[in-house]
Structures are given as C-alpha cells and as structure tokens.
Amino acid sequence: MTAYLLQGVSLLGAAPADLLIRDGVIAAVKATTLEELRRSLTGDELVEIDATGLVALPGLVDLHTHLREPGREDAETVHTGSRAAALGGYTAVCAMANTAPVADTAGVVEQVFRLGREAGLVDVQPIGAVTVGLAGERLAELGAMAESAATVRIFSDDGHCVHDPRLMRRALEYVKAFDGVIAQHAEEPRLTEGAQMHEGEVSARLGLGGWPAVAEEAIIARDVLLAEHVGARLHVCHVSTAGSVEIIRRAKERGVRVTAEVTPHHLLLTHELASSYDPVYKVNPPLRTDADVAALRQGLIEGVIDVVATDHAPHAAQDKECEWAYARPGMLGLETALPIVLGVLRDECGSDSWELIADRMSIAPARIAGLAEHGRPLTAGSPANLTLIDPAARITVDPHALASLSANTPYAGMTLPGRIVATFLRGVPTVLDGKVCK
Ligand SMILES: NC(=O)N[C@@H](CC(=O)O)C(=O)O
Numbered sequence: 001m002t003a004y005l006l007q008g009v010s011l012l013g014a015a016p017a018d019l020l021i022r023d024g025v026i027a028a029v030k031a032t033t034l035e036e037l038r039r040s041l042t043g044d045e046l047v048e049i050d051a052t053g054l055v056a057l058p059g060l061v062d063l064h065t066h067l068r069e070p071g072r073e074d075a076e077t078v079h080t081g082s083r084a085a086a087l088g089g090y091t092a093v094c095a096m097a098n099t100a101p102v103a104d105t106a107g108v109v110e111q112v113f114r115l116g117r118e119a120g121l122v123d124v125q126p127i128g129a130v131t132v133g134l135a136g137e138r139l140a141e142l143g144a145m146a147e148s149a150a151t152v153r154i155f156s157d158d159g160h161c162v163h164d165p166r167l168m169r170r171a172l173e174y175v176k177a178f179d180g181v182i183a184q185h186a187e188e189p190r191l192t193e194g195a196q197m198h199e200g201e202v203s204a205r206l207g208l209g210g211w212p213a214v215a216e217e218a219i220i221a222r223d224v225l226l227a228e229h230v231g232a233r234l235h236v237c238h239v240s241t242a243g244s245v246e247i248i249r250r251a252k253e254r255g256v257r258v259t260a261e262v263t264p265h266h267l268l269l270t271h272e273l274a275s276s277y278d279p280v281y282k283v284n285p286p287l288r289t290d291a292d293v294a295a296l297r298q299g300l301i302e303g304v305i306d307v308v309a310t311d312h313a314p315h316a317a318q319d320k321e322c323e324w325a326y327a328r329p330g331m332l333g334l335e336t337a338l339p340i341v342l343g344v345l346r347d348e349c350g351s352d353s354w355e356l357i358a359d360r361m362s363i364a365p366a367r368i369a370g371l372a373e374h375g376r377p378l379t380a381g382s383p384a385n386l387t388l389i390d391p392a393a394r395i396t397v398d399p400h401a402l403a404s405l406s407a408n409t410p411y412a413g414m415t416l417p418g419r420i421v422a423t424f425l426r427g428v429p430t431v432l433d434g435k436v437c438k
Pocket of ligand 1: 066158282285311314328
C-alpha cells in the first residue's frame with residue numbers, strides 16, 4: 001500500500017505541518033521526524049510531495065450536481081462528471097434526480113450509486129425525486145429509496161418546483177421519520193410562464209420574458225412555514241435573490257430547520273450578461289442584479305446561506321449553442337467552483353478565507369447530506385478525504401480542456417485564482433499534479 005507524505009502543507013488555523021496519509025486515513029500530522037517516519041513504514045512505498053505553500057482542505061462536497069446518466073450520456077456521464085469533480089477538489093457529489101429515467105425508484109438510485117463506485121473518483125450520493133417523474137402529482141417511493149443500497153437522504157424535484165403545498169407538506173412529513181431533507185427548487189411556476197431571464201430593466205430592454213424574484217421568494221416563504229409546521233428539514237436550492245436571503249434569515253431566527261445553498265455563478269455574474277444573447281448565460285434561476293449578488297455574498301459570509309453548491313448543469317452543444325429562447329438553462333460548475341469562491345471571498349474579505357471555504361464547501365454540505373466520512377477535520381485518524389490547493393497559482397478557463405463532456409462554462413477565457421493540485425479519496429489520489437489519476 002502506498003503512503004503519501006505532504007510536506008510543509010498549510011492546515012486551517014495551524015502552522016505548516018507534514019501530513020501522512022496511509023491506509024485510507026490521516027495517519028499522522030507531524031510530530032515525528034522524517035527518519036522515524038521512514039523507519040515506521042517498512043513494506044510500504046512512501047511518496048513524498050513537497051506541499052510548501054499549498055493549502056489542505058477537507059475534500060469538497062457538492063450538494064447539487066447534474067450528472068445526466070442515465071439518459072443524456074452525450075452531455076455527461078457519472079464517470080466524466082466524477083473526473084470533473086475530482087479535478088475541482090471534490091470528494092463527494094450529490095447527483096440530482098432529473099435524469100431519464102428520473103431517479104424516482106430504488107432501482108435508478110442504486111444504478112447511479114453503483115456507477116459512482118465503479119468510477120471510483122468521488123463518492124456519488126444519489127438524490128431521489130420527490131414526485132413520480134418530477135411531475136408534481138404523486139409522491140415517489142421515498143421510503144424505498146431511503147432503504148435502498150444508495151441510502152438516499154435528500155429528495156428533490158430540482159428543475160421543477162414541488163409547487164402543490166399539500167404534496168410538499170406530505171413530503172416533509174414523510175422524510176421527517178428518517179431525518180431526511182427536501183431540497184426545493186423554489187419557483188412558483190405560474191409566475192415564471194414564458195420566463196427567459198431575470199425580470200428587470202435588462203429583460204425589458206431585450207424583450208425577453210421575465211422571471212421575477214418574487215417567484216422564488218413566494219415559494220421559500222411558504223416552505224419555511226410548512227417546514228416549521230411539520231418540524232421537518234427543508235433545504236433551499238440555488239438561492240438567487242436578496243429577498244430570499246432575508247426570508248431564510250428570519251426563518252432561522254425563529255428556529256425553522258432550514259438550510260440553503262448559493263451557486264458560484266450567482267455570487268459573481270449578473271443579468272447584464274444576457275445583453276450578449278449568449279445562451280451560456282441562461283440558467284435557472286436566472287442571473288440577477290448587483291444588489292442580489294451583494295446580498296448573497298453577505299448571506300454566505302454570515303452563514304444565513306450554509307453552502308456553496310455548484311448546480312453543475314452540463315448541456316450538449318446542440319442544446320446550448322442555439323437561439324437564447326431555445327437553449328436549455330444551466331452552466332458547468334465543478335471545475336471552477338473553488339477558484340470562483342476564492343476570488344469572490346478575496347474581494348469581500350481582503351484575504352484568503354480558508355476556514356469559511358472549508359465550512360461552506362465541505363463541512364456544512366457533508367453535514368446536510370449526512371456524509372459522515374466527508375467534511376471532517378484533517379486530524380490524525382480522520383478518513384483521508386482532502387484536497388490540496390495552490391492559492392498563488394492562477395488558471396485560465398478553456399472550455400474544451402475541461403474534463404466535463406460538455407463545454408457550457410460562462411468563465412471561458414477568464415483567469416481565476418487558485419489551482420487544485422491534488423485530491424485524495426480515502427487515502428488514494430484521484431488527482432495528482434492537476435491531473436486525474438485514472
Ligand atoms: N439549473 C439549471 O439551469 N438547469 C438544471 C435544472 C434547472 O434547475 O432548470 C439542469 O438540469 O440543467
């Protein structure tokens with residue numbers, strides 16, 4: 001078995017140390033000398049990595065990834081999405097249920113789970129659909145998915161809103177029994193009919209149908225009341241408006257069991273970009289205003305928003321490189337999330353906020369998803385799920401050099417701070433020197 005020694009690595013809030021990875025766990029955080037270490041490793045191969053200037057974080061965890069398998073393997077597969085995730089520093093991703101067939105049965109979630117294990121690059125944790133076929137009419141087999149080999153704990157109709165309040169109430173009641181969570185795509189469908197982008201001055205100027213902030217806020221307001229009434233856990237997907245942050249803030253103050261996520265793109269990009277009519281900027285919920293971006297950043301820093309989740313939404317060229325109105329919504333996220341968040345927080349805080357990043361991109365999402373092996377502090381005895389970042393390096397985004405099968409990144413040509421150097425899953429490198437290991 002190969003052991004790895006990360007020499008001189010920066011750990012959160014501590015002086016640089018040597019970190020020994022062996023037998024799937026963090027075996028030691030330097031106390032011994034290198035000679036003692038070598039003697040103790042008889043029989044094991046030792047790979048020494050000079051990690052001076054590199055930062056180690058617990059492996060990132062994505063609560064919101066679209067892997068497109070089964071059904072749209074031309075856009076992404078579990079394997080290609082896993083490669084993208086590992087390169088982005090992730091050790092676990094939660095796979096959304098809007099596949100074809102929909103992940104609304106034990107059979108489909110087990111298939112996705114198995115494909116993830118076979119790829120072996122990140123832990124793929126399937127999310128189950130709330131309603132059969134995402135149709136919003138009948139509850140799916142939530143219990144069977146929870147009891148399956150995939151042990152589903154998060155349920156979501158993402159891409160669609162569970163808009164029937166009675167169905168939403170029943171879903172919350174059902175998952176409460178096993179401490180599951182309903183992750184809601186908050187969009188009142190009657191208010192977004194014909195919507196193409198954020199409703200505001202830009203949509204008016206471009207003549208594109210508007211998606212008003214209130215369509216998101218109305219559902220979140222309703223759902224925090226339902227979650228409070230039932231006493232169950234609600235998670236709000238891709239929060240995009242300042243008003244939503246306020247509703248969630250007030251609900252948390254009242255003790256409602258609500259958590260929330262924001263995407264990297266909603267922390268950086270605004271609706272002005274739609275003026276180009278380039279569908280790469282079309283996404284659901286849509287890019288919003290500068291004031292929304294500022295409120296989302298503040299909400300993330302304060303912890304009103306618990307998590308950064310990518311909403312990685314790969315789309316094949318024919319579904320994206322067409323007229324705006326016909327293009328599918330969604331953008332890639334896994335390979336650029338950490339650099340975007342690092343840059344955003346440098347802007348806001350004036351320095352690198354590793355503790356915040358570790359919490360919002362690993363510890364909190366692992367807790368919400370119930371992934372006990374992930375989001376753990378990098379101390380002796382912990383599972384060796386971690387990522388190594390070079391904060392001084394920069395990357396320039398080339399859409400066709402990404403591991404994803406699709407190329408719909410809104411960051412093409414941009415230079416971003418921070419490079420993922422290595423990722424380890426249970427002590428085995430999935431990425432070394434910025435390259436996937438298998
Ligand atoms: N976020 C997106 O813009 N797209 C998502 C689903 C959705 O939320 O529409 C997708 O699956 O492509």
